[in-house]
Amino acid sequence: MNGLTGAGPARTRAFLGAGLVLVSCLSVQASAALASTLFDRLGAPAVAGLRQLCAALVLMVLVRPRVRGHTRQEWAGMVVYGAAMAVMNVAYYGAVGHLPLGVAATLLFLGPFVVAVASARAWREALLPAVGLVGVVLVTEPGGTVAWAGIAFGLLSALALACYTVFAQRVGRASSGLEGLAVSVGISALLLLPFSLPAAPIVNGSDWGLVAVSGVVGVALAFTLDFRAVKMAGAKVVATLFSLDPLMGALIGALALAESLSAPVLVGMGLIVSAGAMATWRAERLPVSPMPSSTDHP
Numbered sequence: 214m215n216g217l218t219g220a221g222p223a224r225t226r227a228f229l230g231a232g233l234v235l236v237s238c239l240s241v242q243a244s245a246a247l248a249s250t251l252f253d254r255l256g257a258p259a260v261a262g263l264r265q266l267c268a269a270l271v272l273m274v275l276v277r278p279r280v281r282g283h284t285r286q287e288w289a290g291m292v293v294y295g296a297a298m299a300v301m302n303v304a305y306y307g308a309v310g311h312l313p314l315g316v317a318a319t320l321l322f323l324g325p326f327v328v329a330v331a332s333a334r335a336w337r338e339a340l341l342p343a344v345g346l347v348g349v350v351l352v353t354e355p356g357g358t359v360a361w362a363g364i365a366f367g368l369l370s371a372l373a374l375a376c377y378t379v380f381a382q383r384v385g386r387a388s389s390g391l392e393g394l395a396v397s398v399g400i401s402a403l404l405l406l407p408f409s410l411p412a413a414p415i416v417n418g419s420d421w422g423l424v425a426v427s428g429v430v431g432v433a434l435a436f437t438l439d440f441r442a443v444k445m446a447g448a449k450v451v452a453t454l455f456s457l458d459p460l461m462g463a464l465i466g467a468l469a470l471a472e473s474l475s476a477p478v479l480v481g482m483g484l485i486v487s488a489g490a491m492a493t494w495r496a497e498r499l500p501v502s503p504m505p506s507s508t509d510h511p
Contacts, residue, residue, distance in 0.1 A: 226445040226446060227445070227446045227450060229445055229446075230441070230442040230443075230445035230446030230450065230451065230454075231442075231446065231450075231454055231489065233438040233439070233441055233442040233445070234438070234439065234442045234451055234454040234455065234457060235454075235457060236434075236438055237434075237435040237436075237438035237439050237442070238455070238457040238458045238460070238461045239461050240430045240431055240434050240435040240438070241431050241435045241458060241461070242314065242318065242458065242461040242462045242465050243430065243431070243461075243465060244264075244426070244427040244428075244430045244431025244432075244435070245305070245306070245309055245314065245427075245431065245462075246314060246465050246466075247423055247426065247427050247431075248260050248261075248264060248306065248423065248424070248427040248431070249306075249309055249310070249314075250423065251420060251423060251424070252306070252309075252310050254415075254420075255412050255415070255416065255420070256408075256412070257303065257306035257307050257309070257310045258303045258306070258307070258405070258408040259408045259409060259411070259412035260306060260412075260424065260427075261299075261302040261303045261305075261306045261405060261408065262302075262303075262402070262405030262406065262407075262408035262409030262410075262412070263409045263412065263413065263416065263424045263428070264302075264424050264425075264427045264428035264431065264432055265298070265299065265302055265398065265401050265402045265405050265409070265428065265432055266402045266405070266406075266409050266428070267424055267425050267427075267428030267429065267432075267433075268398055268402070268428040268429060268431075268432030268433040268436070269395075269398045269399045269401070269402035271428070271429055271433045272391070272394065272395040272398050272399070272433055272437075273395060273399060275395075276391045276392060276394075276395040278391075278392040278393075278395040278396050278399075279392065280396070287384075287393070290380055290383045290384050290393075291384055291393055291396050291397045291400060292397075292400055293376065293380050294376075294377065294380040294381065294383075294384050294393070294397040294400075295396075295397040295398065295399070295400030295401040295403075295404065296376075296400070296401070296404060297373045297374075297376035297377040297380060298373075298377060298397065298398065298401035298432075298436070299400075299401040299404040299405050300369065300370075300372075300373040301321075301370050301373035301374050301377055302401070302405070302432075303405070303408070304366045304367070304369040304370035304373060305317065305321055305366070305367075305370040307362075307363070307366035307369075307370075308320060308321070308363050308364075308366035308367035308370055310363070310366075311360040311362050311363025311366065312360055312363035312364070312367065313466060314462040314463075314465065314466045315352060315459055315462040315463040315466055316363075316367075317363065317366075317367055317370075317462070318458045318459040318461070318462035318463075319349045319350065319352070319367075319459045319462075320364065320367025320368060320370065320371055321367060321370045321371055321374055321458060321459075322345075322346070322349050322371070322374075322455055322456055322458055322459055323346075323367075323368070323371040324370070324371035324372055324373065324374035324375035324376075324377075324378065325374055325375060325378050325451070325452035325453070325455040325456075326342050326345065326346050326452070326453075326455075326456070327371075327375055328375050328378050328379060328449065328452040330342050330343070341453055341488045341491050342452070342453050342456070342488065344484050344487065344488040345453055345456035345484065345485050345488035345489065346456070347481070347484055348456065348460075348480075348481040348482065348483070348484030348485035348487075348488065349456055349459045349481065349485065350481070351477045351478060351480055351481025351484065352459050352460060352463045352478050352481035352482060352485065374455070378443070378451065378452050378455070381394075381439060381440055381443045381451075382443045382444075382447065384397060384440075391437060391440065394436060394437060394440045398432065398433070398436060439451065442454075453488060453489060454489045456485045456488060456489060457485065457486075457489060459485070460481075460482055460485050460486070463478060463482075
């Protein structure tokens with residue numbers, strides 16, 4: 214045993230990152246199911262804005278990020294990261310309002326799937342996200358009448374999640390802790406104020422409880438876990454592991470609606486978990502979040 218060098222530490226970091234992504238996926242899907250109960254009264258954009266505001270307040274109190282001292286490039290990264298969060302939340306909730314949770318999560322996964330494939334250095338590395346995507350399709354069992362508005366929202370959420378995945382790594386390189394994340398969530402909350410402020414007066418006490426729990430669990434906790442996972446395992450591995458989101462959506466949907474899981478769904482779950490595990494196992498061969506340099510930022 215000769216210290217923390219070589220493949221061992223890289224693999225350990227990858228497995229720790231995978232665990233963080235697993236908890237993050239569960240947090241996102243559970244909070245989405247919880248927040249969806251408010252869509253009829255408040256609307257999906259308002260719910261997204263209110264929970265983002267709650268998350269921003271929590272992170273600002275806990276992290277107390279500095280506002281001064283950031284370079285122009287760092288601010289650009291945090292603004293894009295925050296904008297991606299805002300668009301992703303509104304679009305995903307819009308998709309959930311029109312589609313089953315599992316189908317919406319499938320469309321969301323298309324974003325990090327593209328990131329994983331685009332960053333592959335060889336065709337073999339593209340096989341794992343492809344296997345995960347096949348599993349996603351089997352889990353969600355799409356069919357029936359097509360809700361085009363939901364699909365449009367889902368594709369927009371996928372694009373936003375792709376940007377979110379990439380800029381989580383860039384902002385992470387420029388920040389030693391959670392400061393960049395806290396500022397980005399604050400920017401996201403500011404961008405969503407046109408939706409959240411008009412809805413605030415009609416939110417009652419129990420609604421505020423749901424919004425607060427959804428914001429803390431689905432944004433503050435989930436985004437913090439994603440942020441840490443990207444710094445541990447890199448954007449490509451985390452992008453592949455985001456295939457767990459549809460798996461969690463299918464499971465939560467089954468539990469909430471007392472639905473049984475069919476054979477194709479079980480096969481899809483196996484493919485998703487296998488792809489995620491293989492991506493984690495191979496991570497020791499990948500460069501993991503190098504220290505920041507002046508060329509690391511857009």
